[in-house]
Amino acid sequence: MAAQERLVAERERARERVAALERDFAGLAEAASSAGTDDEHDPEGATLAFERQHAAALLDAAREQVAALDAALARLAAGRYGVCARCGQPVGDDRLAARPAALTCIRCAAAGSRP
Numbered sequence: 001m002a003a004q005e006r007l008v009a010e011r012e013r014a015r016e017r018v019a020a021l022e023r024d025f026a027g028l029a030e031a032a033s034s035a036g037t038d039d040e041h042d043p044e045g046a047t048l049a050f051e052r053q054h055a056a057a058l059l060d061a062a063r064e065q066v067a068a069l070d071a072a073l074a075r076l077a078a079g080r081y082g083v084c085a086r087c088g089q090p091v092g093d094d095r096l097a098a099r100p101a102a103l104t105c106i107r108c109a110a111a112g113s114r115p
């Protein structure tokens with residue numbers, strides 16, 4: 001599959017995930033307010049609070065994924081897709097197949113996100 005099609009398909013999936021997680025999160029917020037629970041002293045309230053934190057973390061990750069795929073598509077449009085954003089070496093087909101939104105090669109990714 002061409003890089004563009006793959007990225008667009010991945011972004012579509014990531015957007016659907018964001019939408020689904022937003023519904024989950026809204027449902028949890030509603031459950032918490034309708035139950036009128038006390039997060040600190042009611043065990044059920046604590047569980048809901050934990051689930052909301054978990055849902056919020058998943059939602060953040062899904063939104064980041066959409067942003068990463070947008071960035072990858074922008075790089076593709078600029079002719080820089082598949083070139084490491086840090087060292088300028090090829091990212092590698094295997095890595096792009098596994099992580100289409102990867103902006104750095106495996107060596108730079110292993111070195112962490114430090115500049």
Ligand SMILES: [Zn+2]
Nearest residue numbers: 084087105108
């Ligand atoms: Zn690199």
